[in-house]
Amino acid sequence: MADGPYWNPAHETMPRDELEALQARKLRDLVQWADAQVPWQSKRLRDAGVTADQITTVDDLRRIPLMTREEWMQGQLEHPPFGPILAADQALAIRYHMTSGTTGKMPIRVLDSMKDWEWISEMWCYGLWGFGVRPQDVLFVAFGYATFIGFWGLHYAGEKMGCLVLPGGAMTTEQRVRTLVEMGATAVASTPTYALRMAQEAKALGIDLAASAVERVILSGEPAGSIPATKALIEEQWGAKAGDTAGMTELGTIMVFECAEQPGGTHIIEDHYIEEVLDPISGVPVGYGQMGERVVTSFGRGFIPVLRYRTRDLVVRIPGSTCPCGRTFDIYEGGIRGRVDDMKLVRGTNVYPRAVEAIVREHAEIDEFQIHLYTEEGIRDEIEVLVEIPDPAVDASALLAAIGKELAGAHEGLRFGVRQAEDGTLPRFELKAKRLLDERIVIGSEGELRGR
């Protein structure tokens, strides 16, 4: 039993009706806790006429008002540094973390207690165990270990499971590659972008990663972990299975993970979260197979109760039964598809960075790329993709033309410029990649001036 495919067998294979009953009980407890401990939450609940004793089914969740990042940040401004969201005395916290700040917005700051940190690592255990990591594994964590929460929870999950954990903080990429190979790492955790970066570095060092002991690459931090072409490239370059996960600082940990069956998506950890998928405009729930915005309620982190938080993540939910692993936890097909605000309107056509990456990564000759939006002649939106093609033997002209054609074909004929950039000139990323550079002065066809 201790070596089966599930971290919590009873919950991960629980019939859906029992799972929903479990969620309803936990929801009632969470509402009661938030109402009693957080005056700000209590006011929101009471303004909506919600009390814990009214929660009897999961559907009662919809009576609770949605919470936005903007509200959270406004709360931090008015009640610095954490906002009016803490449910316990700050003196009981053992850790402080914050969001990565890659969006340029004010970071969200969070605190957690000893019990919360055990829970944070517990969620990562679902993911690591579910993807096949076991106590005998040697787990290298390619991560900077600072205030961004990132892979901290994975590190402790590895320790909890009994793995030999190799912390890869404060190292150059070369040092990381050499260390993980020399120490016989069997599993590596990194962002998808950085997994590719390490593979490039290994190639430059003459190290064959595919011949190393690495069997699994655990991905997180970017939607690319579930883009088939990106994932295939990582698997090919590492000679290992790549498994996606996704989490948020607002939750402290991951909420989805890919199981060892690699069903083309990520299971939702539904005994610890309720995940809704709503139309981002109307707020109406969408059904299985429809794209919508993730809204999360978390039962685990008592220090900061999270009730119906709008994540801005775009997902497509499908039944867990579509995966042969036996879990009843539903799946986000294709993982996190992008962000509601990722979408760019270019001459009337919607462009999602993820869709561009999915095409570019089909071409293994490309090392790095960047999407560049700019204004031509003061009025016209233009989009170009810059690519690095390090191998001089590649017919670059033919490759650029082919990519341009594929991009146009996937975007209603929209014309993309595709240009070759000099090797090593495009930015490299260790954490969340920002490959979209929007330098437009005017956005769209309405002549709306861009705020600068």
Next chain:
Amino acid sequence: MSEMRNIAGVELNEAEGRLVECYRSLAHVLMGHRDDLAPFEERNALKALAALWQVMNGLDMDPGQIYDLGA
């Protein structure tokens, strides 16, 4: 050990039941006998409680929150 069931009425096996007893014992000591503990006893007991809380939660034993105990 007497039969033990979780909040959904599912019977726990003996090993699970013993873990629940451990948790309750730890919580009892930390709640009522804290002043009798040296720092190394108190802080390690808290860490164990925080870990066993995950077992209680995973077994649907409705462990509630334990911030009042310092975890």
